[in-house]
Amino acid sequence: xxxxxxxxxxxxxxxxxxxxxxxxxxxxxxxxxxxxxxxxxxxxxxxxxxxxxxxxxxxxxxxxxxxxxxxxxxxxxxxxxxxxxxxxxxxxxxxxxxxxxxxxxxxxxxxxxxxxxxxxxxxxxxxxxxxxxxxxxxxxxxxxxxxxxxxxxxxxxxxxxxxxxxxxxxxxxxxxxxxxxxxxxxxxxxxxxxxxxxxxxxxx
Numbered sequence: 571x572x573x574x575x576x577x578x579x580x581x582x583x584x585x586x587x588x589x590x591x592x593x594x595x596x597x598x599x600x601x602x603x604x605x606x607x608x609x610x611x612x613x614x615x616x617x618x619x620x621x622x623x624x625x626x627x628x629x630x631x632x633x634x635x636x637x638x639x640x641x642x643x644x645x646x647x648x649x650x651x652x653x654x655x656x657x658x659x660x661x662x663x664x665x666x667x668x669x670x671x672x673x674x675x676x677x678x679x680x681x682x683x684x685x686x687x688x689x690x691x692x693x694x695x696x697x698x699x700x701x702x703x704x705x706x707x708x709x710x711x712x713x714x715x716x717x718x719x720x721x722x723x724x725x726x727x728x729x730x731x732x733x734x735x736x737x738x739x740x741x742x743x744x745x746x747x748x749x750x751x752x753x754x755x756x757x758x759x760x761x762x763x764x765x766x767x768x769x770x771x772x773x774x
Contacts, residue, residue, distance in 0.1 A: 592625035599768040600678070601633030611681060619687040622745055629736070630689075630747045631771060633764040634674040641669050652708070658723040658761045666761045670749040671695070678747050689745040694752045695759055697735035700767060702726035702752030702760045726752050726760030728767060731774035 598618070604610040621628045635656070639649045642665055650657040658666060671693040682689035694700030705725050710718040736746045750767040752760045 588624050588626075593627075595627040595629060596621065597629045597631065597768050597772040599631050599633070599764055601635070601764055605633065605674075606636060612685075615678075615681040615685045615687070618682055618745060619685045622687060622743070628745055629771065630678065630745065631750060631764050631768040632670075632674060632678055632747065633750070634670045637674050638666055638669045641665055641673075652720050652722060655705075655722055655725055655763070656761065657721075658725050660724070663724045663759065663761060667693075667751060667759055670751060670761075675747055675749045682745055682747070687745050688743045689747050691747045691749070692736065693749045694762070694767065697732070698753055699732055699735050699748070700728060700750070700752035700762065700770075701730040701732070702754055702762055703729050704754055704758070704760060724758060724760050726754060726762050728752060728762060728770040731770050733771070733774060 600614065604614050618628050618630065638656070642649050642662065645665065647662065647665070656662070656666075671691075675691040675693070679689040679691040692699065694702075703726055705722050705727060708720040708722070710720060748767070748771075750762045750764040752762050752767075754760055
């Protein structure tokens with residue numbers, strides 16, 4: 571009985587916010603410990619489904635750094651970083667794409683659906699949803715002399731977001747789950763920081 575009373579109180583307190591944001595779209599970046607802790611994963615999925623039920627439209631943009639690192643290690647490949655950015659050569663990009671667009675994306679979709687949602691998984695490559703440009707090589711200087719040139723490889727930044735594939739291919743009940751991959755003007759698939767994708771999607 572106490573639990574029911576507490577839940578009722580929470581709902582009553584939330585009513586002004588539900589009325590205010592009903593029909594709005596929330597772009598939510600999902601990453602960090604919430605993607606690896608089982609209790610947090612379950613709680614995240616339940617919260618997303620609840621938002622949908624009360625009339626808020628969540629769009630999920632997810633990361634997957636730890637999962638990528640784990641698969642690379644199993645394959646005997648080294649994870650290299652520069653200023654917190656994963657250096658992504660062609661071989662590493664194959665793993666990044668497989669893990670983000672496959673393993674991680676589909677796990678999130680299944681988890682949300684198991685809790686009553688209707689999640690649909692996308693890669694930013696689908697329908698050229700996320701257009702991007704490759705980050706330039708970075709010069710590391712010492713005493714005003716170039717000491718080293720860092721090539722981050724297939725790492726990009728968002729140049730344009732086209733959400734039409736989401737709006738045309740999903741129903742009002744659907745919850746889009748997006749892997750942060752983009753396409754360069756040359757047609758290369760690029761690895762993009764999920765925070766940047768979420769920010770750009772919110773602004774689009």
